[in-house]
Amino acid sequence: MTERSPQRIIGESPALSDLLDQVSQVAPLNRPVLVIGERGTGKELVAERLHYLSQRWEQPFLKINCGAISESLLDADLFGYEPGAFTGANRIHKGRFERAHEGTLFLDEVGNMSQALQEKLLRIIEYGEFERLGGQKTLTVDVRIIAATNEHLPALAQQGKFRLDLLDRLAFDVLTLPPLRVRQGDVRLLAEQFGIQMSTELGWSMFPGFTEQAMDELLQHPFHGNVRELKNAIERSVYRWGLEDEPIDDLVLDPFDSPWQPRSDRGSGRHHIDPSLGFGEQVARLEVQLLQQALDRHDQHQGKAADALGLTYHQFRSQLRKHGLIGQGRPKSD
Template sequence: MEKTCYFEATQRLCASLQLEKSLEHYFHYMKQKLPIDGIFMNLFQPEQRQIQFIAHANNESAQALEQCVPLTEEMCQVLSQPDRPVIRIINHIETDGVTFHVAPRVFPDIQSLILMRMICDDTHLGVVGYYSKTPNSFRAIHADLIESHMHPLALITAFNLQGRNLLAQNQQLAEQNDTLKRSLEVKNGVIGADAGLKRVMEQVQAIAHLDTSVLILGETGVGKEVIANAVHEHSTRAGKPFIKVNCGAIPDSLLDSELFGYEKGAFTGAEQRKQGYFEQADGGTIFLDEIGELPLSAQVRLLRVLQNSTITRVGGYESIELNIRVIAATHRDLQHMVQDGEFRQDLWYRLAIFPIQIPPLRQRTSDIPLLAQFAVEKMTAKFNLPNLPRIHSDQLSLLSRYPWPGNVREMMNVIERAVIQHPEGPLDFSFLMPSEPEVVTCDNQQVIIDPSRAGDKLVPLELMMQKYISHALKVCGGKVYGSGGAAEMLAVNPNTLRSKMKKLGIQA
């Protein structure tokens, strides 16, 4: 139950980059689990000797706050105690001096509450308060349920503080931002490791500690390199070389020298011995991206390396033994290429011992809020923006509905474009919406041309003409000539149409 609650709660916290909206989604879910009337968040600011309330949500509304409550020196010392419990149940508010001093000034009706501290290492950032207007409302089971929510709540607080430009007053929060992100479904740099990519990460865990070759499959832009890196980092070779090679970017004439290296004098310009990518990866992992782009001649030499674990430099005669793990990746259908004779079957069998299929982004929309947060933060740092641009919930919904043919890579580019257009926020992604249908008039009749129905995959022009002429003949009842005929409808000479029909094999 706790795992389900954590997952659902995290999804709601990631529903918006506005803290009050996130807290509102979270509250409406958690009130089904806890006897609460509201949730608030505050920051502990010992330098100013105060607590600042930053957000609140209840049944009526959700709002960002900027109310500050001053503290005495003694209260600051109490809040700074390292052994202060992370979660405390206060069923009668008057029994806790600091809480009784602070909370009723903002929320007068509070009678009992659970306080959960947001902590990074030993630094107390602030508190999330789950409160009730009724005394004695909470039990230990309620505290156990929410304990795992601390890191997600701390992360959305970090994003909000960046937006409010308060990070200067909370340097510890800025220093721990990356740690918090990793705690929230960003494991080994994989966003969505516990959500849309959960099955993929289970496969990574299963194969990582072995030295078996791995083949990563998936559309362009899904993050095959990220998964390859996760395999390496989970393996016993972590900390050893991880050499990345884009097979499609190396000219055929340079493949051997780049992959296997060369000896001095092997060819003009070879003034000294050079190690190839395979030799550089000795002891570690080599990642062969776009393996389907290798020509057949290079596939033969790669197969020999996989079978014998040895290479020979260009211009050399000595076999060099290597200790290498091979991870390959491609967006192409290698089995179909094998059938067409474009990829060696024996190499396919050698590589595809353990294939990992990465789902496209459109099939894991639950990861989009996290990816959006990550991308916005990355672009904020890239462009050195003073504040974190916000994404309103309607725009986040638009991102979730978009099909993402270019997957994660396209999403990063889209968010970069949005940040360039509106660096101060809120970000606008309306440019992702399909084009409006075009209305043209032919012979006093309006015809709608809808470009949004056209996909990215095209067919040969002659096939399209064949289909269109056949459709015109169907509309005209097979009539080619005369009034109401296909030639008139298509505005072409009847003889030209008849000639085109003959060429395309169309019978009237």
């Protein structure tokens, strides 16, 4: 039994096609695979594809987010426990490694795993051996491990935060997912698919599609949250549009965008660092913040905002288009 049926990976762009070719090539091999990608790029979908294209496809496919729970709970969840291992442990509990025997275990956000758990994971990869918490008996399992992260694990290993020997074992092959911004040809396909799904959920007889203006806006938007952000934007836009017989012309790309948004949210002048984001995304977010603050200070007047940032009007408009903000602010006037 699997936890759910696999989802289809949608796209025809060269970058995605190259990745899927690599997935098909490594899937039949009984080796660990490391999946790397920005948030929202579909790391879990790739893990599922690896499982269902392997010889283990009829066996369990289990998954866990290593960054979502504490070290002690993660230890018990992965390796199980014996009666008396801790307060409230009154029966044998089989962990995910035991339940995934002869199948696949997907370890999401593996970079958040503690050093102690990394050592246990290394032992399972090398020997297939472990003990339940509170247990004395060594157990053996046959589990294929697929790990995922949005961290740069070699850098963490150099800093002593991730075991280099574990990284060597996990990285038999590394699949790096392309972000949506390099998959421009896939945005239209994905938007149509998500629109159809949401129309069905709303009970509409058909999906009316998008106007060319709306589609152009989608194609210009940076989508820092990748496919997940696109899916949310399409679903939100469809249900807010509410007209099943007219093409969607009004997109809701930013649910926080409102004339009543508290000024303190964007007026503090501080750029909050999110360590889970890459350098490029951090820079892009800072650029957006600077553009929005300049518009706020000058009553959405683009010409004055451009002057304040030391940009020409056309440079400023180019930046707005780059970040999907082209509809924001008033055009330049004398």
